[in-house]
Amino acid sequence: MEMIELAYETGIRRIVLTPHYISGGNGYEPEKLDRLYDELKKKIRSVHPDMELFLGNEVMYSSETAEDLRRGCIHTMNGTRYVLVEYLPEVPYRVLTQSMGELQRGGWWPVIAHVERYSCLMETKERINELIEMGGYLQMNTNSLTGSRFNWRTRKCRALVRENKISFLGTDAHGSAHRTPECKETLKWLKHALEKYDLERLLWGNADRMLHGEIIQ
Ligand SMILES: [Fe+2]
Numbered sequence: 220m221e222m223i224e225l226a227y228e229t230g231i232r233r234i235v236l237t238p239h240y241i242s243g244g245n246g247y248e249p250e251k252l253d254r255l256y257d258e259l260k261k262k263i264r265s266v267h268p269d270m271e272l273f274l275g276n277e278v279m280y281s282s283e284t285a286e287d288l289r290r291g292c293i294h295t296m297n298g299t300r301y302v303l304v305e306y307l308p309e310v311p312y313r314v315l316t317q318s319m320g321e322l323q324r325g326g327w328w329p330v331i332a333h334v335e336r337y338s339c340l341m342e343t344k345e346r347i348n349e350l351i352e353m354g355g356y357l358q359m360n361t362n363s364l365t366g367s368r369f370n371w372r373t374r375k376c377r378a379l380v381r382e383n384k385i386s387f388l389g390t391d392a393h394g395s396a397h398r399t400p401e402c403k404e405t406l407k408w409l410k411h412a413l414e415k416y417d418l419e420r421l422l423w424g425n426a427d428r429m430l431h432g433e434i435i436q
Contacts, residue, residue, distance in 0.1 A: 221395035223263060223270065229401050233271045233426065237303055237389075240276035240293055242283035249292055273297040273430060277332055278304050280318050285325045295327070299432035303358065305332035312339040312346055319355050330356040330429075333391060335363045335376050347384055356435065358387040361402035364409070381412060386425050386435055 226234060236256065240247060256274050263270050275296040278284055287293050288302065295302050302322065306315065315337070322329045331350065334357040340346050350357065359376060366373040379385055392400035409418055428435050 220259075220262065220266075222392055222400055223267070225395060226390070226392070226400035227267055227270060229403055230406065231390075231400065232269055233273070233430075234400075235273045235275050235296055235426070235430070237275045237277040237296075240278045240287075242279070242281045242287055244279075247292075249294065252294065275301075275303055278302060280304050280306050280310075280314075284318070285321055285327075288322070288325060288327060296330070297430045297432075299429065300326060300328045301330055301356070301429050301432070302327045303330045303332050306337060308336050308338065310337055310339060315339065315350070316353065319350065319353055323354060328354070328356065328434075330358050330387060332358050332389070333360045333363070334385070335359055335372070335379075341372075341375060347379065351384060356386040357384060358389050359385045360391040361388050361405040362391070364388075365404045377408075377412065380409070380421070383417060385421065387429070388421060 223234070236259075238252065252274070256272070260272050263272060273296070274294050276294040278287075278293055284293070284304070288295070293302065304318070304322070306318075315331070319329050319331075334340060334347070340350075347357070357379075359380065363376040364373065364380065368374060368377075388405075390400040390402055392398055406422075409421070413421065425435050
């Protein structure tokens with residue numbers, strides 16, 4: 220509830236909740252998640268009727284992921300074909316591309332979580348382009364866009380956003396004290412850096428299409 224309050228203050232009105240999914244890990248039960256989600260929606264409705272919540276998972280990729288998806292153990296983004304997938308920071312590029320292909324053959328549309336975290340992708344721009352050409356969608360964390368403009372990582376992330384390589388921004392929020400959903404600083408930079416059309420797409424349009432299961436061009 221505290222996290223949602225912070226998001227609301229920032230101006231966020233739609234949230235896709237994406238708790239971690241680790242195959243075979245920590246007694247994860249999809250039904251329990253559905254229950255908690257319903258409870259939370261009820262609570263929010265009475266406090267902020269204009270706040271919309273949706274459900275998904277952030278899936279740590281493993282050799283089980285495709286099968287778990289097929290069996291319906293994983294919450295895709297609002298029940299669509301879109302799946303938020305994350306990897307360990309040191310994932311080899313070959314694993315990224317192969318797993319993306321594997322998920323796509325299963326009928327899923329992978330969204331690569333916090334794309335700026337993988338060293339194999341930050342080395343060259345060709346790989347980012349290649350993933351997009353393969354049909355992958357890239358997500359970046361809002362706090363990766365703040366920081367000094369002399370920081371090479373911030374600059375790189377900002378360049379990717381300016382070049383429209385990023386389909387989704389996410390807060391990657393984990394709490395109300397640390398890694399919070401607050402992102403006013405980032406919103407300020409985005410408004411200054413992007414044209415109105417691109418800004419609207421990144422903050423709203425793409426996510427809206429995703430939630431309806433529509434393809435993003
Ligand atoms: Fe993550």
